[in-house]
Amino acid sequence: MNIALIAHDDKKELMVQFCIAYCGILSRHKLCATGTTGKIVREATGLEINCFMPGSAGGGEQISARIGYNEIDLLIFFRDPLTPKPSEPKDMDILRMCDMHVIPVATNMATAELLIHGLERGDLDYRNYVHK
Numbered sequence: 001m002n003i004a005l006i007a008h009d010d011k012k013e014l015m016v017q018f019c020i021a022y023c024g025i026l027s028r029h030k031l032c033a034t035g036t037t038g039k040i041v042r043e044a045t046g047l048e049i050n051c052f053m054p055g056s057a058g059g060g061e062q063i064s065a066r067i068g069y070n071e072i073d074l075l076i077f078f079r080d081p082l083t084p085k086p087s088e089p090k091d092m093d094i095l096r097m098c099d100m101h102v103i104p105v106a107t108n109m110a111t112a113e114l115l116i117h118g119l120e121r122g123d124l125d126y127r128n129y130v131h132k
Contacts, residue, residue, distance in 0.1 A: 001073040001119065004063045005033035005041060006055065006094070008085065011078035012037055014109060016044045018076070022116050023047060029119075032066070034059030060090050067097040074124065075105045076112050 003026065007015035019026060019041045031049045033041060038051035052062040066072050075098055079091065098105045104124060106112035118124050 001029045001124070002066075002071055003029050003031050003074045003076065004066070004072045005031060005037055005049070005076050006060060006063065007034075007037045007078040008055075008080040008083075010080040010083065012040055015076070015078050016041055018078075018109065018112055019045050019047060025116055025120050032063065032072075034063065060094055064090075064094045064097050067094070067101055067103055070101060072103060074115060074119065075103055076115070077105060077107050078109075078112070079107050 005015060005019070015037055023045050026045075026047055031047060032038070033049050033051055035051050035054035035057070037055075038049040041047060042049045042051070053059040063072065063075070067075070075094070077091075077094065085091065095105060095107075097103070104115055106115050115124065
């Protein structure tokens with residue numbers, strides 16, 4: 001499966017901890033991430049991650065485009081809901097693309113853990129759904 005990782009600045013450490021905890025599962029899949037998130041996760045875990053540009057330089061848009069071309073199967077996007085971000089419209093565009101293309105999304109640790117356990121069990125074979 002192709003898994004995309006994005007984390008707002010205040011959630012990058014949480015993403016690192018998540019990826020450390022589930023490194024064994026994640027290592028069996030193709031990972032991509034926005035630039036800074038991917039770099040710090042790769043350094044902390046040794047996971048192979050295709051890093052796009054940093055989110056502030058268009059990395060989120062690069063992931064969104066790949067969602068549009070059905071090249072992403074799952075998105076883990078740890079968002080900071082307490083601090084307003086200038087990128088919020090772009091963040092909503094990414095989430096909208098996931099809804100349009102039936103891509104499972106986790107925006108917090110609880111949902112991410114549910115998805116990763118489902119992935120491990122093979123419960124996320126949703127490819128039978130029609131992508132429009």
